[in-house]
Amino acid sequence: MAVPTEDLEKYQRAGKIAREVREEIKRTVREGMPIIDICEKAETLTREKGGKPAFPCNVSVNEIAAHYTSPPKDKQTIPERSIVKVDIGVHVDGYIADTATSVCFDSEYDYMVNTAEEALEKAVELLRPGLSITRFGSTIQKTIKTRGFKPVSNLTGHLIRRYLIHAGKSLPNIFNLSTSRIKEGEVYGVEPFVTVAKAAGRVENLREAHIFRYAKNKSLKDPYAKRLLDHIRKNFMTLPFTERWLSKFASSSGYKTAFSELLSSKAVVGYPVFVEASRNLVAQAEHTVLVVKDGCVVLT
Numbered sequence: 001m002a003v004p005t006e007d008l009e010k011y012q013r014a015g016k017i018a019r020e021v022r023e024e025i026k027r028t029v030r031e032g033m034p035i036i037d038i039c040e041k042a043e044t045l046t047r048e049k050g051g052k053p054a055f056p057c058n059v060s061v062n063e064i065a066a067h068y069t070s071p072p073k074d075k076q077t078i079p080e081r082s083i084v085k086v087d088i089g090v091h092v093d094g095y096i097a098d099t100a101t102s103v104c105f106d107s108e109y110d111y112m113v114n115t116a117e118e119a120l121e122k123a124v125e126l127l128r129p130g131l132s133i134t135r136f137g138s139t140i141q142k143t144i145k146t147r148g149f150k151p152v153s154n155l156t157g158h159l160i161r162r163y164l165i166h167a168g169k170s171l172p173n174i175f176n177l178s179t180s181r182i183k184e185g186e187v188y189g190v191e192p193f194v195t196v197a198k199a200a201g202r203v204e205n206l207r208e209a210h211i212f213r214y215a216k217n218k219s220l221k222d223p224y225a226k227r228l229l230d231h232i233r234k235n236f237m238t239l240p241f242t243e244r245w246l247s248k249f250a251s252s253s254g255y256k257t258a259f260s261e262l263l264s265s266k267a268v269v270g271y272p273v274f275v276e277a278s279r280n281l282v283a284q285a286e287h288t289v290l291v292v293k294d295g296c297v298v299l300t
């Protein structure tokens with residue numbers, strides 16, 4: 001089924017904003033730069049261009065593969081000779097574009113970054129209605145392996161639906177047994193993650209989480225926690241958010257206790273930071289694509 005014109009127009013607007021923000025951020029990231037400045041710049045640009053962040057800007061350095069965003073007052077900076085993944089999400093009325101790029105400050109990593117981009121290009125070439133997810137995964141794996149690298153096995157692309165960044169269906173970047181096929185009208189975040197051949201080639205969770213989302217309504221003891229939850233649900237719905245976006249609450253004395261209650265009651269859940277299990281470097285490239293009759297269209 002083709003996408004209705006109005007939805008398509010919103011996807012395209014979100015895609016254009018995400019692309020412009022990605023390119024501008026790519027030009028500005030420098031060694032020594034505070035990570036929080038990068039996150040805030042990406043999110044501010046998104047709003048200035050008429051979109052909303054679909055999730056907090058992720059800035060994941062070296063062996064951190066994904067899901068790092070600055071907590072409030074973050075002091076971390078971009079290390080020298082590092083490889084930095086910047087992952088940007090934009091939505092227009094819930095229609096999401098998700099895109100990422102890797103910037104590196106050591107030419108030694110250029111080929112790995114280039115391999116992630118090649119794998120993404122290959123994925124875009126492949127995607128069309130009827131393509132099996134099995135064939136997709138094995139082709140991406142082969143593309144990465146041929147160049148002497150390894151795909152991260154447990155990070156996948158994903159189906160996107162309105163207000164849902166991970167809408168159930170995954171696009172693994174390795175061989176997998178699946179009976180599932182690509183369908184016309186589907187929107188995917190396509191994102192190969194690449195690491196070195198000697199690495200474990202998978203990610204594990206760190207204990208820290210700086211990205212959260214509303215999970216379910218809970219009866220809460222603390223009236224302040226209840227108010228905070230209402231605010232989160234109303235403003236971010238099912239989309240991920242950061243505590244940086246709750247600054248008007250953070251100045252009040254009850255904030256810390258209230259936010260802890262939201263987490264302990266599981267009304268709000270965290271996305272832990274993903275680190276490569278053997279602590280090797282990771283590169284990523286991502287586009288959002290719309291599957292059309294005879295292939296796919298890159299929205300970002």
Ligand code: MN
Pocket residue numbers: 087088098099100189191286
């Ligand atoms: Mn992404």
Ligand code: MN
Pocket residue numbers: 098157158189190191286
């Ligand atoms: Mn994604």
